[in-house]
Structures are given as structure tokens and as C-alpha cells.
Amino acid sequence: MKYISILGASGSIGTQTLDVIRAHPDKFRLAAASVGKNVEAARRLIAEFSPRLVAVADRGAYETLYSEYGGRLAIVYGEEGLVEAAVCSEADIVVTAVVGSIGLVPTLKAIEAGKTIALANKETLVVAGHLVTAAAEKHNVPLLPVDSEHSAIFQCLQGEKHEHVEKLILTASGGSFRDKTREELAHVTVEEALCHPNWSMGAKITIDSATMMNKGFEVIEAHWLFRLPYERIEVVLHRESVIHSLVEFRDTSVLAQLGTPDMRVPIQYALTYPERLPLSVAKPLNLATLGTLHFAPVDFDRYRCLRFAYEAGKRGGSLPVVLNAANEEAVAAFLAGRIPFLAIEEWIERALERHRLVSDPQLEEIREIDADTRAYVRSLLS
Ligand SMILES: NC(=O)C1=CN([C@@H]2O[C@H](COP(=O)(O)OP(=O)(O)OC[C@H]3O[C@@H](n4cnc5c(N)ncnc54)[C@H](OP(=O)(O)O)[C@@H]3O)[C@@H](O)[C@H]2O)C=CC1
Ligand SMILES: CC(=O)[C@@H](O)[C@H](O)COP(=O)(O)O
Ligand SMILES: [Mn+2]
Numbered sequence: 613m614k615y616i617s618i619l620g621a622s623g624s625i626g627t628q629t630l631d632v633i634r635a636h637p638d639k640f641r642l643a644a645a646s647v648g649k650n651v652e653a654a655r656r657l658i659a660e661f662s663p664r665l666v667a668v669a670d671r672g673a674y675e676t677l678y679s680e681y682g683g684r685l686a687i688v689y690g691e692e693g694l695v696e697a698a699v700c701s702e703a704d705i706v707v708t709a710v711v712g713s714i715g716l717v718p719t720l721k722a723i724e725a726g727k728t729i730a731l732a733n734k735e736t737l738v739v740a741g742h743l744v745t746a747a748a749e750k751h752n753v754p755l756l757p758v759d760s761e762h763s764a765i766f767q768c769l770q771g772e773k774h775e776h777v778e779k780l781i782l783t784a785s786g787g788s789f790r791d792k793t794r795e796e797l798a799h800v801t802v803e804e805a806l807c808h809p810n811w812s813m814g815a816k817i818t819i820d821s822a823t824m825m826n827k828g829f830e831v832i833e834a835h836w837l838f839r840l841p842y843e844r845i846e847v848v849l850h851r852e853s854v855i856h857s858l859v860e861f862r863d864t865s866v867l868a869q870l871g872t873p874d875m876r877v878p879i880q881y882a883l884t885y886p887e888r889l890p891l892s893v894a895k896p897l898n899l900a901t902l903g904t905l906h907f908a909p910v911d912f913d914r915y916r917c918l919r920f921a922y923e924a925g926k927r928g929g930s931l932p933v934v935l936n937a938a939n940e941e942a943v944a945a946f947l948a949g950r951i952p953f954l955a956i957e958e959w960i961e962r963a964l965e966r967h968r969l970v971s972d973p974q975l976e977e978i979r980e981i982d983a984d985t986r987a988y989v990r991s992l993l994s
Contacts, residue, residue: 614640614883615702617727619667619694619718620709621645622653624814625732625758625875629707630657632880636889644700646693646710649673658685665700667693669714691717698722705883707758708733711816712940713933713982716740720975723747730882732758734833735940739933740978741836755837756882761830762837763878764856764869769838770886772861780834781858781866783850784910785810787822789953790851794914800953802946810853810873819943823956824910828921832932835925842926847918849908854897872897916957920964930970930981937985938963950993959989 616633620626626645633640642661647654649670654677658666665686668674674689681687688696691714698706698718706722707730708715715733720740722729724747731737737744748755757763761782769777788807789797805822806815813821820826827847834845856878858868871877874894881888912919917939924931942956951959963985970977 614704615643616705617644617697617700617703618707619646622647622650625709628876629879631876643702644697646697651676667697694718695721699725705730713739723751723753729755730758731755734829735936737833737836738829738936745836758878758882760878761857767869768859768867776861778860778862779844781846782830783855783857784827784847785853786849789822797954816943823917824915825917825939828918832925847910851906930973933978933981934963934967934985937982938989941986941989
């Protein structure tokens with residue numbers, strides 16, 4: 613039996629992780645969970661999975677849940693509560709499924725506590741890949757990718773030697789606006805942006821997919837997970853999201869991982885690795901029915917956020933922290949209807965240009981740069 617803690621259990625990845633646990637009650641048990649403010653989701657998972665501990669980010673939601681369950685199970689609050697869920701003594705595996713850089717500290721604490729990490733929260737590796745990978749190495753903790761592209765690459769690399777890898781090729785759907793011109797992007801709505809062509813995901817990552825910042829983050833995530841320079845990590849447009857990513861080897865042989873777009877597959881693989889279990893809820897791929905798959909090169913002028921991410925990743929240091937913090941603030945402002953879609957990349961560019969690079973930032977500096985960037989980007993609103 614593996615005991616699981618889910619950080620972000622009420623979200624898209626969190627609820628799909630609960631689906632996997634539900635599908636294999638003889639293999640997995642929920643030890644702890646966190647929610648942000650979703651009281652109803654917390655009530656449901658407590659009733660069904662009886663975790664020992666539930667962490668809640670929102671004060672009001674915490675008070676409601678504490679009044680209902682306090683004494684029967686641990687209801688804990690805020691960032692400290694999130695860390696308690698991450699280090700919960702019962703848990704073997706921590707699924708990091710919160711959104712944003714709020715996931716960094718609990719992930720580091722979980723690593724220090726020796727937990728296996730099933731990593732969905734890519735922002736953690738964007739802002740502090742150097743700290744997270746060093747901590748995982750020091751504590752001999754596996755970082756198992758949940759992100760579909762990284763799970764694909766991880767699967768392709770099983771049994772392969774690092775020195776035999778030529779490059780990684782990440783596939784990108786192109787997001788909600790892939791068929792629009794740049795001119796048309798000036799007038800798109802939040803509602804339109806939230807319609808991803810292939811995946812049903814949380815709001816923030818769906819916007820990141822539309823700007824392709826998601827792919828930029830994934831390039832940085834791949835750099836840290838698979839230890840390859842940015843020059844050997846490529847992106848190709850692939851409309852169908854059926855090939856989840858590819859690895860090219862030195863002899864030009866290319867391995868790919870395919871499947872219908874269903875996050876429960878990579879989530880389950882991270883939880884069962886190195887084993888595989890059946891997943892009856894997932895739909896098998898039928899290539900004959902599918903008929904055709906499409907590929908195209910990425911235009912870095914059309915998707916400027918992807919260019920920013922490559923540049924920030926290559927220059928390194930504190931730039932990816934700024935990239936992420938500016939993006940989180942700009943996306944939140946767009947989702948709140950306060951700025952147009954194209955202002956997202958404009959604000960990120962301004963934040964990056966203004967920043968004075970700090971090389972090898974430690975946790976406290978990362979937190980300061982994150983806060984400073986957020987304050988700057990918010991000031992652009994007024
Ligand atoms: N969705 C997907 O298919 C994929 C997601 N990812 C990555 O996984 C992560 C989660 O994404 P996704 O599931 O889509 O996101 P969602 O927005 O669906 O879920 C986010 C979760 O985080 C919680 N949360 C939000 N803000 C806070 C906070 N300040 N403190 C504590 N908890 C908080 C939410 O709680 P509440 O609901 O109560 O507000 C919710 O449980 C992201 O990093 C994303 O990039 C990676 C690959 C695929
Ligand atoms: C499901 C998943 O892993 C997402 O990160 C997905 O990759 C988004 O797709 P695009 O960023 O390619 O639109
Ligand atoms: Mn992905």
C-alpha cells in the first residue's frame with residue numbers, strides 16, 4: 613500500500629489523482645490533502661477517503677472546516693498547513709498539484725522529509741530548479757514527472773543512457789488561439805482563452821497554454837529534470853496532443869510516447885513507477901480512426917512568451933523567478949478581466965527588462981525577487 617498526500621486536491625490534477633486512488637483502493641490510500649478555498653471539495657474527499665490531515669489556504673474556508681471536523685482529523689491552515697500536508701509522516705508520495713510558486717516551499721520540505729515527489733507543479737522547477745534538484749539529490753528522493761510531456765520523455769528514457777540522448781522534443785498543441793493571427797489576439801476574451809482544444813485543465817495553465825508560456829515553463833522543467841542544455845530541448849507544434857513528447861538519440865533513432873489526452877495516465881505512472889497498472893477509465897488510442905497527425909515549426913514571434921522562457925532559462929539565475937512571478941500576476945489580471953490578452957506578454961517583457969540578474973539565488977532571495985516582481989507588475993495596473 614502506498615500512502616499519498618495531494619497538495620491541491622480540489623484542482624484539475626488533484627481530482628484526477630483522486631480518480632486514480634479510487635481506481636486502486638488496494639494499492640493507494642489518501643494520507644493528507646490540501647485545498648485552497650473549496651470547502652465542498654474538502655468535505656467530499658474527507659467523506660470518501662478519510663485522510664488524517666487536511667490543509668486549507670483560505671481563512672474562512674479553514675474556519676468552516678475546522679468547526680465541522682476539528683477534533684476528528686487535523687485541519688490545518690495557510691502556508692504552514694500546506695507544509696504539514698507535505699511532510700505528513702504517513703505519506704510515501706507527495707503529489708504537488710497546487711498552482712504557482714506557492715508550491716516551492718512545501719516541495720522542498722517534502723524532499724527534506726524523504727518523500728517521493730510526483731511533480732505536477734512545474735512553477736517549482738521554473739523558479740528554483742537548481743535548489744529542488746540539489747535537494748532531491750542530497751536526500752536521495754525521486755522527482756517523478758506528472759506533466760504529460762515530461763512523463764512521456766521519462767517513459768522514453770527508461771533503460772537508456774544519458775550520454776546516448778541527442779535532444780528532447782516537446783510537443784505543443786498551440787493552445788486556444790492557435791488558429792488566430794496576432795492581430796486577432798488583440799480582441800480575444802477570457803472565455804475564449806479558457807477553451808483549450810485538447811485538455812481540460814485549471815484556468816491558469818489554460819491561459820499559459822494559449823500564450824505558450826506553458827511550453828516555455830516545460831522547456832525549463834525539462835532542462836532540470838533531464839539535465840540537458842536548452843540548445844538540446846526543442847518544441848514542435850502538434851495539434852492533436854496524441855504524441856506527448858519525443859526523445860531523439862545519437863543514432864537518429866526517435867522514441868515517442870503516445871496516448872489519448874488523459875492526465876490520469878501520467879499521474880498513475882508516477883504513482884506506480886516502475887510498475888504499470890491497468891487504467892480502465894482511460895480510453896485507448898486508435899491510430900486507424902485518428903488517421904492523421906500534424907506537425908509544424910513554432911513561430912517565436914507569434915509566441916513571444918516561449919522566446920522569453922528560452923532566454924530566461926539560458927541566462928538563468930533569478931530571471932526565471934521574474935518570468936514566473938510576472939506571468940502569475942499578468943495571467944491573474946487577464947482572468948479578472950483587467951487587462952487584454954496581449955498585455956500578458958508585454959508585462960512579462962517589461963518585468964524581465966527591468967530586472968538585475970542575481971546568479972544562483974537562494975530561497976530567501978527567490979522569495980524577495982518574487983514579491984518585488986509581483987509588486988512591480990501590479991503597479992502597472994494603476
Ligand atoms: N491540469 C493539468 O492537466 C495539468 C496541470 N499541471 C500543473 O499542475 C499544477 C496544478 O494545475 P491545475 O490542477 O490545472 O490547477 P487548478 O487551478 O485546477 O488547481 C489548483 C489547486 O491549487 C489550490 N490552490 C490555489 N491557490 C492556492 C494557494 N494560494 N494556496 C494553496 N492552494 C492553492 C486550489 O485550491 P481551490 O480549488 O480550493 O482554490 C486547487 O486545489 C500547475 O502547476 C499546473 O501547471 C501540469 C500538467 C497538466
Ligand atoms: C496536460 C499537460 O501536460 C499540459 O501541460 C498540456 O501540455 C498543455 O498543452 P499545451 O501547452 O501543449 O497546449
Ligand atoms: Mn504539459
